[in-house]
Amino acid sequence: MTDINNPTNVIIGDDADELIRLGSVGAAAGFGGNDTIVSAINGVVPGSLIFGNTGNDYLESKGIGDQAFGGKDDDYIVNDTGQGTLSGDLGNDTLYGEEGLYTFFGGDGADYIRADEASSIFVGGDGNDTLSGGEGNDTMAGGDGNDWAKSGPEGQSFLFGNSGNDTLISETTEANGDPDSVFAGRGDDYAYVSGSSIVDNPILVGDLGNDSLLVNGTSVDGAILAGDVDPSGQISGTDVGNDYLFVNSGNDHQLAGNAGNDTLELGAAGSNVTLAGGQGNDFLVGTANGEGLRAFGDREDDYLYFSASSAQLWGDNPNATEFGDDTVIGVGGQITLAGDNSNAGTDGGNDFLRASGAGNNVLLGFAGNDTIDASASGSGDVLSGGVGDDYYIFGAGDSIEADTDGINTYIGSGALDVTVTVQPTDSFGGDANFKIAGSQSNVRAIDSGGIISGDLPDLLTIGSANGLTNSGGGDDTLNVGNVTGSVNGGDGNDIISVTGTDGVAAGGQVDGGLGDDSIVAEVVAGSAVGGGGADTLALDSLTSSAVVTGGDGNDVFTIGTADAGASVDAGAGDEVLVVGGVGTVADPLSGAGVSLSGGAGDDTVAAATSATETTGANSFLQGGDGDDFLQGQANGGDTLSGGAGDDILFGGIATNSNIGAGTTTQFNFNNWNGDSLSGGAGADIFLFTDINQTGSTGQTLGTVQAGSNAGQFGGLNATVQNILVYGGTNVGGTVNSAANVDTITGFSSTEDRLFFSTGGSFGQTTAGTLTNDFFSGTPDFSGLVGGTVNTVPTVVGEGTSTTFFAAGTNIGAGDFFYDTTNGGLYTFYNTGGGTSFALVSVLEGAPTLAAGDIQFGTPGASGFVTL
Template identity: 45%
Template structure:
């Protein structure tokens, strides 16, 4: 070991492992020459300092003075300085350079060198080899040189990889941003996750570089993929605001983690991909030249496939924006028909603006909310849209329109455009068309059209012409327009409560499975066939001679025949959900209105009101009772329908009842002005008053109910079994409110079905009021008198050898009896206005004239 503390001394070792040191504060020159030498300079407080040369061997060189110059020489040397302001050069070999202070010049030289400094303001040049530099203090300039270098800065540093696949990392905090320059080849430039310094600069330069800002608190980063070459670069920022990412040439990828506001993405030339999310506003992204792909989540953003100021080189871009209030554009206003790109724009959100500009573009609106505006521009464009979107009329090309659950969204098309999906399509022109869509509606011109829609929830208007319209469900509005249209609704839901069908002028044919909404057939001789009509629906057949088979009808339904000779027939009445009656109105004309004889009516069915209006009408009620028939002006025929079955039996003088029998209220018949006919066809429209002995199985309390409601017993001599009593199973038979004999009103009975002859001699018409006889009998009675009274007023029991018709002016009850059953008399009808009858109003139904009455 050699020590020297004099000024400018020179110590030279030999080929062995020498230890050369300068002590004190003097300077000198130490030369190791050969071997693994240890060279130590003295502590020197000012420049110039000592010079240390390791030369060959794996030397350890420790510099303690300011201004020292240290050369490691060949092989892998370790160089250390603790005072700063020194030049540390590894020269050849895998050298390690350490600096405790700052203001160093560190030269790696040839080989894979390592340099570490704690304090600031250092210059590192790696030269050749895979060098590594760590600057802890910042304000460093590190140049990797040739080789795959790893350079780390810590604030206000410049890290340049130069040639090779370099890794440059900034860990800057505070206001000390770093600048990272990749240089040639594929470099990795990183602002680490612990960094929060704003304004870092990352420049990939040549090669396929990766530029990444991982620190989420970093703002205003500048990332540029390359300069003049066409490298395929990848640029990424994790968070922060006001960043600028520019891929420049090459097929670059620009990605955002979850950034804030004011971020710009510029793809540059090449096929670039721009992705990520911005939670703030004012994101601007442009693919620029090339066929670019943008997929970004943001609101209030501008997403351009090409540069908004470009004049040429427009690409076929894909632009997808997730969020609201964004602008998505394929090209720009400078793009002409010949050079515009064929772009694909997809907006997921609401209130977005999609601009295809020139080219055959595809514009798609997805997600929820709607309110997007799609403008394809020049070219043959494809629009896929949703409810609430806006598509201005596009006549610059032959376009395709696809509605995605946009049932009530109107879209206007040219005659040559194509359509599908679900929307309200308005097709210009009067050509004959065949249109089949999933849902929504179609509005066409006056051609002969065939329109098929599964779920017609928008507006459908077939316009003029003899059109054919087929639907599964209608919940929107359908208009047949002028012409003889055929409309079919075949689905189980049919016409829903929100649906409305208008046939328009013409002889239309409407077939609907279920009607819950509104049907207006319009003017013309229409044919309507419905399976069921739900409660509270409305049907108008319109003016004309209409034929309507209306199916089973619920309560609260209103059916209007309007003007014309209409035939409106119900096949049944549904269960009554409330007290609102179903109304069947004929309007002006000779109408046939009512419920079919074959209809099955339950015990709790809807009330029925038939109002024929002006004309000679035929009205037919349902089985049993409970209807209100209004003839109106004209010579009308009113048939209340078949009444209750008489389930009471007088067996050997003993009264018995079927407990399953149901008795209901009678019909209310009002003929109105004119000579009206009230028709009764058989004994099920009447009710016999039975006299006999109260038998086993009958509740014997006076007025008690037997079996079901309406079956009552009144006792004559007692309330026990064996007592004499009377019973009438249909106390509530039909009531005529305005019978006027002098006006021509008559009651017609079918004497064959009733089982009582009124057409021969010996038939008496007896008028009485309470217990006072007002008429006379001319036949010999079989009992002790022509009539007797039951225990309760208004129910006489009489019998004659031929027959008796009795009228009680006090109650308005009209009865008939037969000599074949001396203990009974049947109540036919009640004339509630109690007219002053002097002769029988009952006429036999002509047996040989089937046209005299119209049953259905």
């Protein structure tokens, strides 16, 4: 061992492995060999100079201001008492400082540099160096090579990666400490704030290369992350990197990718976070649980996807003058999504904007051919495409700003409360209401909603018309599945077809509008309106809630069946209203019925003769003003009111069931009730075509059994009738009152007439007034036995009483008898076995009736409906 106490001395070893210990400040050099050199302890500068030179040397610096140089090979240099400069030089060196202010130079080689409780400067130099800071304000520079540097837990450190693919770690756990700054330098660097850090406002800068800048953990706010910034602080030029910037949590962060195709990501950030992609095709994604997120793709083609609220997402940025084709997706509420900005003019990008989540978002395409989709968002979104050919997808409660630039497409998704004004050149579909601006022919189809078109002919197809549809002017064709909203043909001669199984649902309406329209529907439970013009309505089925109105014009109504409760008002004009059948009711005597009204004009209002229901609902037919023809249904007690004008009223005819021979057959009638006929003002005709529409029982009957129903009574205000029995013995049976007798109110002998068909069961074959006998008076029922039939007829056709009419009255087939007391009009007819009588009608109030009031003719000449 050599001790040097004179500072002016310089000790240089030889090639051997030497131990040199300085007793005072001086200089020592190992020269060759694996040397150990220890400097002297001193408290002032300058300190000692020690050199390891060649060999794997151990240099221990103990003085203030020492300078230690390892030289060649792999040296270990340490200072544990004060400040100094430690330089590894060549080789893979280890430099360690415990307390003090150190400057470390790793030199060439893969060096390890560490300081514990010191504020130091670390320079790694060439090679893949490892730099570990302590509890002080460190400055760390990796130099060339792939370096690893980590700041200490306390103090404010500056980390520089310089050249190479470096890993730079900021880890500050000191409460209320100062933040670190990390500059990655050239190369593909990995720089991050560790998850254990708790100090706000760190800075991470990428410089050139494909850098990764991350802030991990949950306790750091206000971080600044910037990719591609050169040492002068300027954004890098053409030599750019594709950087990855990530913040896991916290508030008030700023992330800027700058040049390159960068990825900027948020884990579960808080409030007031700003991201800017910069130049390049950038990818910005993440979640912000707080408000105030702002994300900008900047120039070129960027992708943004964020879950946030009260946020701004811009494909470019609000001040950009160059634009790309951006994708901007926001999940949440109160988000502004924008493709370009107002600077775009007509030269913006073709952007894709999509909002989903809570709603109340604003989607701004600006210039370019943009796709704007709010279909998965809640209500309250505002969509604006701007200049260009835009594609809109929207939902319920959204609004679309008027877009007259470009050829646009609109698709509604459950947006039945939304009405969109579109241009004639635009396309649309889905579920919404559309209003076509201008005058142009259109061929359009949507799934559900409504369409409002212009004045030229349109062809509109709507799967479910649950919005507002108006085809405007022109001769339009509307093909509709089901209607729960409103469909209006507008002006023009329109064709409206409703083909769905639900048809026009309750609450729905089909209106032909002005013009000669045609409306065809399978089912109507709501409202069908012909509107102005000569309309044709062909409606297969009316439910009990259906309301059908003709409007002005000479309309034709053809109705298949109508349930009790349905209402048809033909309106003004000369109408033809025909119902093929009336729906079944549980109790045919209940009075439930179908209302048919002709309104003003010369109308035909009728139930067709082909109706086959045997327990049909009653019909209420009203002719209104004009010369009307009213025909009741075959089965049911109808009420016919002609109103003002010269009307023809026909109660309808039924075909009674054939009651054949046998011992178990009972009497049966299809005619459940008589009709109520009121001609109203004017010269009216009441039409009768067959005995079956009266209270007749003139069938061929089998033996009447004891206790069986013996049939309907043929007289008025009495209890028994004429019973015809072909053989056998009548042992008694209960007899009922008359049924199926028409009642006429308001009959006027000076104006009205009773019209009977010729060649039928009424006995007269020539047209004109009655040619047979006409009798009047009060019939005598005193000889009849009330309640039961217990007189055995001896002649076929013989009645149970011979005193029904006054003595000497010679009654024959074809004669009529009028009960001047009760208003009953009876006719007599030949049944093949004798003469029977039937109560044809009751004239309410027993008005004056003469033979000249009874006329015969062919019913078809009077508008008889045989549909």
